[in-house]
Amino acid sequence: MSLTPRRTCTLALTAILSLPFFAPIQSRSLFAQTVSGSSTVTGTVADPGGNMLDTATVLLKSDSSNFSRKANADSAGRFSISDVPAGLYTVSVSAPGFSIAVQQGVRIVANQPKNLTFSLSLGNFSQQVTVDAGGTTSIAAKLAPMDAPLDERSARTEVNTTFIQNYTAPTADFGELVALVPGTETTNSNGVGLGQSTTNFRGFIDGDYDIDFDGIPFYDTNTPSHHSWAFFPSQWIGGVDFDRSPGTASTIGPTPFGGSIHLLSKQMPSERNIRGGFSYGSFNTVLFDGSFNSGDFGGASKKSNLFVDVHHMSSDGYQTFNYQTRNAGSLKYQYRLSDKTVLTGFSGVIWLDANSPNLSSTRAQILALGDNYLLQNTDTTQANYYKYNHYHVPTDFEYVGVNSQLAHSWSLDFKPYTYNYDNSQYYAKQPKGGAPINPTVCGTPVKKISPCAVDKYNSYRKYGETLAVSQTSSHGIFRTGIWYEWAATNRHQIPSNPFTLKDDVLPNFSEKFWTNSYQPYGEYEWLATKKLSVTAGLKFAFYTMDLTQYADNGGKIGSTNPITGVPFTSVSNSVNYHSWLPSLDANYRIKPNWSVYGQGSTGSVVPPSSVYDVAGALVGTPPKPQTSTTYQTGTVLKLQRVTFDADFYHTRFQNGYSSSTDNDPNSALFGESIQYISPSSITLGGEFETSVALGHGLSLYLNGTRGKATYVGTLTAYSPSGTTNNPLAVKAPSGLWVAQAPSDTEAEGVTYQDKGWNVGIFNKRVGSKWEDNGAYHNQLRDDPYNVSNAYINYTIRGGSHFDQTKIRLSVNNLMNSHNITSVTPGGALVPATFTSGGLTYTNPFVGTTTSSPGYTGGVNLADNPNLLPGRSIILSVTFGFSPGR
Template identity: 30%
Template sequence: MLLHRRFPSPTLLALALASAMLPSVHATDAATPADAATTTAASDHVKNLAGIHVVATAPRVAEMPTHVSLKAIEPKSIIDQAYIDNNAMPMDSYSSIAALAPSVVDVEPNGPGLGNNKGFTIRGMSDGQYNLTMDGIPVGDSNDFTHHSSNYFMPQDLGQVVVDRGPGQASTIGYATFGGTVSMQTRDPLAHTTTEVYGGFGSFATRLAGVKFNTGTLSNGGSGYLDYRQLRSDGYLSGATVDRSNLAAKFVQPFGDATTLTMLAMRNTNGGSNAAIVGATSYPYVSDGNYPYTSGMPGQMQVFGQRYGLSNDPHSQAYTGYNYDHFNSDFEYVDLASDLGAVTLDNKLYTYSYYHRGWNGLDPNGGNMDYGQLSGPAGSIGDGTFPAGLGTPNGTAYGDNNIPGQKMYLLYRNWGDLLRLSQSLGPGELGYGVWANKQLYHRYEAEIDFSLGGALNPVLKGSDPVTQATDRRIDGTFWVIQPYLQYAWHITDQLTFTPGLKYVTFKRHDVAPIQQKVRTAFDYSQTWKKVLPSFDLHYAITPEWSAYLQAAEGYLAPNENQYYVSNPSTANQGLQTESTKNYQLGSSWQNGTWSLSGDVYAINFSNQISSRKVGKETFFTNLGGTRYRGAEVEGSVYVGDGFSLYANASYNKATVNKTGLQLKKVPKTTAAGGILYHAGPFSGSLLAKHLGVSYGDTGVDASGNPALIYRLPAVTLVNLSLNYTMQHGGLLPRGSRLGLRVSNLTNQTPLIDETSTANGVPLFYAVAGRSVMGTFSLPF
């Protein structure tokens, strides 16, 4: 508790923003309802009431699931607010919103938005190998640069989600830009005062309720909003409950015509058992991890059903009451943007945090009785329903039948500044800036006895039971500094060449009374540095058609796990820094009816690190060189009478040089397509995403040669959305919206991802079954 109090209260900025929005004198309070519904963008055909879109006539490019930019210098899929409002589940995360984009794979076994995703990849790049930003600010864990999709913004506050499938320019900053960037952009405040009450009810006892207040434009020209919602659900999987609340506030204050100050704060609280779900065994893959990787034994999914997650038996390590998590996260920044004449400036001063406290059975789903659901006493061999010797029996220092478990925390806070400047210089624009981020983190894990109310369980013999029960206690800092310089040289009115340089510095310093695995005191620091060049050519062939060529180097500092050895100064002999060389060529074309883009890419990866989850631990292996080769295409067309068509397809070959095998969990093909309707008060869509065959892991074949194992079949998931917006007042206010969302309409539930118990027995996630949700929004 004392450790948690080291960090400043994340609610202070939210309260300050709320106070700033309290003044009651508005410059536009007298506006008529019709005036209040008009958007500021002249090209928009939409009228906006409290974030609810009232459709006038035909849909535009912005309402497609994704659209492209003619100014793009790399493949980019832009998902705008109109699509989020009209089609997303009200509890969706950024990953489930972005899932439709080319080359994107998203695994959400507990249902869309109901827990952290388990397998979000871009072109086969896994979490930690791509960049995630919120309003341009990079975020990521301290240990492996991964992310937690259910602990950030909710869709009611997202104005845009952008999937950049490339390393970007020198100005693209972040931990791992080479794998692409997923950008969340928050919504801007509305120009007129509104209050919106919204929510939804649906499958798995899911219910969401929220209220959003927009100040409108105040007498001093500022505007802001305050948005709060509560989400609760039993989840698709047994025992996978969700209890989430989210508060977001944003305030924008202009100073004259050249300067704008923006303040934003977000606070997210998430609890339940959703993060402890570790998968379930499934026939024919209940095996001992050796060839032929199959067993005649039925799996947990066959015995307990496809929705098995955790047990309701308190004698089991898989008991839902022993496997639960609590998360607190916050994100705040102050942004000053100004046109200083010769130079434009944009500076964001920010902080964000992630506090995770968790408890789990020693090996959930890894017992040695009743298909892994129960555990016999210490020393027992089990009842034969789990592979012999690979279950985890009960037993602690206090008794053979006592329930062993673990408790942990990962607490980190970031402080940083992102400064960007640009100016005209000769026949182009010069861009330069710097990103600096300091992260302070605290990691802890200890063995406990659930039978004794969570008492410490000293698994090793020694004079100090606290130390002998502690697996790790680490205090550390992680510094990132990335200055950049780039120049956009307009060779002609149509051709622009942009070279750039980015200098990346990563420094990690661990002070550990108990270092993980080594279990000794530890104090060590290391720094990694590299210059990363990039260039791109952009050619505007016509006003409707453009093409680009891009090349860049990428780099990623080693994960925290590199320090879990006796001598970390030699650890990088096995786990070296990851680096890439990225190349891609593409083209985009659009007019008032059509939008079409395509690209080909090649990525050469050195020292690629592959991770494997074994129980609660993640182990890393250096695959050496890997090669990514692929092609992507996406397009949309308005066919008339309110109907539009959308489609995309991708081919993603990702092979390990020394084996020639495709990377595990990476389908070679993905595709999406569907129909959208938007006219008058009605809107809707029927969209499908197809994922090709992939494999859960690598092993050997009958001859001992490397081989892909645990085949995960292809699947096509169909989502349906229907909306009706009242354009005239009556029983409900004008602009009220009623909606229906159906995820996985055809109820496809094949295996989709693989992990394992602490003893290496394969566990699987299946696609979450059909979920139906009714939604409403009432503006006042």
């Protein structure tokens, strides 16, 4: 029996919800341990920003007797005091660097558990220690929107829950959660979370780094890129650990090349809470969200915990007729089998619909029709009729995790998983020169006019597992494990008539392929001294691909064998790639609050499936995996009111294999694929970030980068695919910049966090960068741009029934800037003034883009620029209710 995506989701949800019914029945002796007529007092302790405090001490004193008990908060800021007799009590909470919080007249009723919530305020200077002992009491670190850990062995930034919940728009996707990280650039021309965002850092584009969720890698099968709008909205994410390096040997994923973005699901709170919210904002954006935290439940032992979130989002988008709709739901369940074993289940489902086209607007169209024009209108006779462009993308993601502490200091973490991506897309393909669709030729084999539309499908289902085993001793920590994944993919693109919705007989391409990924690894972290740890490891990355490509209209492989001339129905190929990836790093604690580190690490990227998109699928020698070697050194310092971290890096890329499409409608090669081998390149630079607690709830956050990414080899390009006799056969000299690598970035932020308020304003500046179009390197350069955002939040805290009720105002692109963020270069250049549609226009782009030699005299109206979306304002009201308060 085959498993459809819907059946798979149903089985996964059933398995997760069934977990508690297989738990062992509790012995009556557990209940006998509770003192008759007493109760248990539990609660949480947070700082002014809502972060849980693991350094708090709780003192409970009776108002009428000498009875008193003391407890310490755990790593999640939770505390528990059992066997408390009925009566009135005073409960006080203290933590280094914070003022003491007191609740008086707390009534304890026999056999009725009591839950309390504390939010501590910053203490006076006289109350605070001056040195961060172990980095855990730094006020600056606790109030920082993002920060580096003291034990890091590479350049890392941790984005915390407070930032996600208060300093991003409620519609944000995971790409926008990391937009402020040093060296990072995230853009989305349709508005925050309203389409597919792209994230680059240090010159690494999407597809050159890993993203995982709770340690499980996710990515496309044809190329290791990611879909930010179809997986893991911000409502599902509790934090982000951004590692800007290939990591250690135990860093798993298909592309441990440039770095890893580790997405973390939300923590499971111990108290029950129900939340329902509504958001409305610019571009007719509407968001409904509801969530349920069960808190700990399941008898006296309270071994179960459940979190459920569902939401609906719809928006017209900033760009014309770029409508977006998303319905999503997630469920996370935890069951403590014992003090040493925890079982976790997660399921997330998204149903996405959009009217995004497959092409972007040209400079000429934007100049004539406005910054938000996107090839779409309401004229059904035109190629840009918006209903010809639509996506329907259902996805699901499920895992079951077992984490267990075994005998002799061994530990086990095992996660089997499955996920699915199912993209049904239909889009108009604008004919050469932007001419209207002609129904009499639409769907016929007229070159450059047909197809008028494309019926596109891309679907894959994956099954895999991650296994990590470690053993801790007095000498160090040994880690070993394996990541394995199997995936089946079905893809096609068929020319279609948008007026009749009739597809052609032969597709542009059609293929099915199956992939296997294996990554066994081993590493040892040697605790050389109390201050020095050294980690060495080795990972073996092995990847197989079995492809079956079917006859097409010549868009990829054709319908006959180009050598024998014999017609074929399909062609099959098998290929495997492998890389040995060593790593070595060290961390030294100069002081408990000051560390330095050094790292040497390697990463790889496997070639895309498009390697075989050549005539007859005949590939003599497939390219090798692209590899990188990174060297980094850095430091992290955490004082009571200041945190600081900085790093310097050097990375060499090798053996890049790429392709692009000639999108110039005036080119003889319009629509053809350009295949090319990228030269090696070197990127080097420095990064820093700092956070300063100014006092009275005010904090300052700054980061900055300065880098250089240049080619050190030559490039040879050929077009169309597989040919050597064409005008694009060129060689690019070394010394040119790697495209999309900014020369510098800066971020500034000021926040206020106290008494339920979270207010912040942030600005990100991205420096100039060069743009390439396939073989044409450094064709033009983008100017620097800034984007500023502001946020005002007020949350009810303090243990009432309406705990976590919140009012939230988000303003993105505060200055309403319309700067260009990137450009896909086109063909011919234009003068400072030009005529279009009988009207004369002044070209505002002249003087704002610096051209390389051979690309002078202005800019190209056929360029496709991406611009910042206009200012957006979203107001949210979230009602929180805690029944147990």
